[in-house]
Amino acid sequence: MKADRSSVAQQASAPLEVVSLVSLGQHPVSGRLRRAEQDARALELCLALERQSAPGAVSLSAWHASGSEIALGSEQDQALRGYLGMGLESLTLVTPNAPGAAPLKAVDQPVVDVWPLLVTRLKQAAPQLVVCGGQGETGEGSGLLPHLLAESLGWPLVEGIVAIESCDGAHLTALQALPRGQRRRLRVKLPALVSVDSAAPAARQSAFAQARRGELSTLASGELVHDAQAETFGVAPARKRPKRLKRIKATSARDRFKAAAAKAEGGGGKRLEGVSAEEGAAEILKLLREEGVLR
């Protein structure tokens, strides 16, 4: 563990360790496994960062956490190779220490929770930056993974990143997407976790030859953990929700344009500047009570 690393350890020559977390995606129409849309965009950001930095300044690795080993040539293997085709030499499969040996007979559909594996592995490897997609396409797809990781590691999490502008050893400057095409420049202290959604630039084409040449290396780390809660879930095909009809209130083209182009009106927000941490926290608590989040 390098937890007690001091600022002196931040040598200029040490490469910035960046980890891109990638998952199995699934095409919404055909249901076929593929690289996940948002994870691929996250990897694209990392590759762009690697490209724009001096050679050797960024050490990029991509990890996929899996409860079991992935057979060569399987559908999963093909889908993960989609990431390798973007120009990676290898992809690390983070698997539990003793896969397959755990008692799985208790439930019909054992659900393996992979995020504890990632936490263990991230603590060991201690990268400065972890980049992942905001929401997975397979599994629960709850979008909670980045939050769980950030919570367990005690790192800041920034969502909706569209560009990493620069990264020195201690800080990251990135653009965050806001509604209606607005962007916010953020400076984040490292180590940090950033997640990427569909506002980020599209991922590059996956080249067949690079995908075929790339290597999937397995790395056992941590214990197999069952998601007991998810195992109790009943799974049913999604029902199409009725859609609220959109009533167009505008009577003229000018009104319609204004409605389309206007910024979302914040309304009751309050801007706090120069207040102490306690005052800020009190305001946040107050808001959460007003909104009924806390009771």
Added chain:
Amino acid sequence: MNDTILSVLIFTALALAALGAVKRIGLWRQGRADATSMSVGELIASLAKVPRRYGVDLHHVVARDRYMANTHVATGGGFVAAALLMVVVYGFGIDSAWLGVLLLLASGAMFGGALFVRRRRLDPPARLSRGPWMRLPKSLLVFSASLFVMSLSLVLPEGVGGMISGGILGLVLVAGIAWGLLEMIVGMTGGGSRITGPTKHAFAGALHLAFHRRPARFSTRDSAGIRDSALLPLDLTNPEAPLGVGKPSDFNWRQLLGFDACVQCGRCEAVCPAFAAGQPLNPKKLIQDMVVGMAGGSDAAYAGSPYPGDEPRRAPGQHGGGPQQTIVGASPHARPAAQAVDSDSQTVASGPIQMKAAPGAAGEATDGDKLIHEFKVLVEPETLWACTTCRACVEECPMMIEHVDAIVDMRRHMTLEQGATPGKGVEVLDNLIATDNPGGFALEARLHWAADLDLPRIAELQAAREAARDPRPVEALLWLGDGAFDMRNQRTLRAFVQVLRAARVDFAILGAEERDSGDVARRLGDEATFQSLATRNIATLSKYRFARIITCDPHSFHVLGREYAAFGGDYLVNHHTSYMNELLAAGRLSLDATRLATLGAVTWHDPCYLGRYNGEFEAPRSLLAALGLEVREMQRSGFRSRCCGGGGGAPVTDIPGKQRIPDMRMGDVRETGAEVVAVGCPQCTAMLEGVVAPAGEAEPQVLDLAELMARALVLEASTQGLATSTTQPTDAEVAA
């Protein structure tokens, strides 16, 4: 004395030519070897095929331009005869009056031909290269005239002959012959130098005929040549096998030899739709660039039309390469070279052309959607992506060069190795990988247009027949193609179903089991996706019994009929025009031509993949004749038909030019004054229907032949009910 000088000159020239030949062969052998090496017997057998291939197949192409064909026979034939006789007479010193007469005839014929070469060069058409080619008629005239006068001395009485061959006049004649030897004999191979003359085409061309990569194109004594147009498959099972062509030495040696055979006549340039549209492609320049890459150097010596557009950047001398250098440069995703070599200054000499970063471009993130090149490269990727794979260049090439093969080979490298397919090509390929169709639709949606038609699925039909112990295979399997997702093509398909029902054809469809044929994936260079689709389609088709496959899509027709054979799929495939023609000939359809009387004159647009790729020119025309329509042929029709711009993935890569290819084609249609352009391809329909007529002019109607047939059908009582249900939407939409 002059005879001695001449003899020495002749043998020196021959020796230099032989030296150059060895060097030139060495250049070709930089390419990949064949899977199995050639034995001496095969080598001789190949060489023995040259006279027939030259006299029959090549001349068949050359003779389309009668003026040039006759000129070439006189000049080239005269030169070969004169050169051989010259070696005998002056080289070995065997002089006789008979040989003298023959030499006179040969050099006289050559002189006559050279006059016509000269005449054409007075105001040469734009497609011809200049530079050394402008010098050639002079060299031909000087050589043949000198040789003619020189050989007079063999025929004339001793005294007069001596006056000619000796003295000052003799020296002048020897100088003239020496010029000719240098141009015609040494220039043929370069004599060991890098500079070759225009006659290189004779040397490389003859060998190209002998060792052509597609021997099936040539006729033999027993059979005519075929339109061998199927792309050659890549070996994907072997991870060591290279995927496509990244550098000139990745070409097969026969391809390199083929490039060297180019005579720069520019016939390809004259017919290339992309060139005419101002897109950055010129097939002639592309082949010359490949020669530059093979030999190493820059394209500064090229003296023909450049790639259109963006003149300063595309001017000759801006590009170059070497046999081991990448053709299109590094992948747009790769790190700029200037950064990678920061430590050892800015220069990395890895050949005659130095990799040079464009000012200001280094270090900036590149936009993956745009084709950005920071390096001096041999060919810009846009050039390769502008091709519509229409094969017009291959059809016109008198040297039998395979331009489309070369372009697809280089595209394969860009797609499979670099991941650099431009424009919407990536999206189309991703959709094909994920959903088996280019639009990303659910496969069940392929049949939405036929919800009311109750089309029989082959799986159900076959199961029912097996249950009933009915041994009949389905008469025709209707392959819908990806046009089935397109609303315009759905009208064509409905019309064709109507025709099939009227003819009581026992047909069925695959339904949701049908996937894209893989045409677009293959033309975009994604051989992996093509092979995946092909093998799965073949596996599906192998489950069912049918006599033949019919389709309204010439691309599917070509791929299923021609390209699946390499993967074990051997089917009888018919394009719907051929099939309807067959039904008509068999008396299974009755037509009432008067129903189309109000339509006006019609012109037929030959789809590339039906005509040039597969040689079907007759069936559509005989159908139009049977419909009693007045057919007005476009100037460019039949094997010279101009592409609609929809092939080879060109609409998705969408390389900008000065005008659009379909606009030009619709201009061809308007020239004929026809009110209807009959088509037989979903791509052509979409491209031509997308054309907006110039203000004040009526737009010619674009109708598929199936639609014309359906309108003229005379239905028997029993089929009436089925057919009317399909007629109504068709007619309603046509009327609108």
